[in-house]
Amino acid sequence: MSSLFPTYARKPVSFAEGKGTTLIDENGKSYLDFTSGIAVVNLGHGHEAPLNALKEQGEKLWHVSNLFENTLQEELAAILTQNTPFDLAFFCNSGAEANEAAIKLAKKHTGKNKIITFQQSFHGRTFAAMSATGQEKIKAGYGPMVSEFAILPFNDSEALLNEADENTAAVMLEVIQGxxxxxxxxxxxxxxxxxVCDEKGILLIVDEIQTGIGRTGKRYAYEHTILTPDIATVAKGLGNGYPIGAMLGKSYLRETFGPGSHGTTFGGSPLASAVGKAVVQTIFQEGFLSNTENIGNLLMNMLQEELADNPVVREIRGKGLLIGIECTISASAIADELLNSGLLVVPAGTNVIRLLPPLTVTIEEIKQAVETIKMVLEKQRTLQQTT
Structure with missing residues (x-):
């Protein structure tokens, strides 16, 4: 019997090593990884830039308290906020922590209590982040949630206009719900x-935990839109697997988070900051991002072409290398079949197969993955026709 709490429905596969888009299990079987650790390993497994940064910094200094200056934090913050609406960064260890910081900052700065979020959203599993999440299954069994969150239908402008009032501190959303x-x-x-945020003085928080750090073909997903957020949160792909998160904010929020207002022991450590800096210096290059956008378009076009005649597929949607295939059957069942065929994907919701390959994925790997998906979904169509 395992000594671990059974908080995950783990698959019976244990990976021993990885390189690029390939993972190899303890039995030597190779898999094409189209999960990237759920949008984390954006540069692929074993990429030399974060790996070398980790090695070099590991030989110098691992940790110092945030009571002292940290040049690496300053350098990483400057890259993350350059040519954005943001001027400031707070570093932490995860996406949930970044969202906790954003919620605290919004409430403290405005002196208001209500934050508007949306159904199907996901913002994390700590209490405030869980309270903000628009999925009841995440909250089941935990008793009363943190107040005050108004969770509205997504893409419903009328509901938003009716809910936003003088007690609203912020609107918090994902540009693409992951x-x-x-x-x-x-x-x-x-x-x-x-x-509505501009007219009523409501802060706008964009959760970029899954969509940020180049995942959609731009640095942040809000850059595809007309939005000008007051606060954004990032994590996942920021460390390529090394734990780090960040909350970004505009300059006028500076004094609200003064000394003693918020903190973290490990957030933005020299190790984490060095790795994060190497990651964003690699991804935030125009050529790298344009390639991500192009290869994302290629993947989308190939999927639409190859799956067009399969009635198991309802819709294919997404942006860049964040793509969902909505099916008429359980996504978990399809994911299991794809796992057996050597392709790793992760469900999103009940019926959506989520594709999150590393941003370094090759055209040949894209072709291989699409062929595997086509084969598995053809099998599912045949099964439906015979039952």
């Missing part, structure tokens, strides 16, 4: 969000 099923925000809805 865990909820790869659901993009509609342009008209985002226009309404920005307008």
């Amino acid at each position: 865990e909820g099923g790869i659901i993009p925000a509609e342009p008209a809805f985002l226009e309404a969000v920005q307008e």
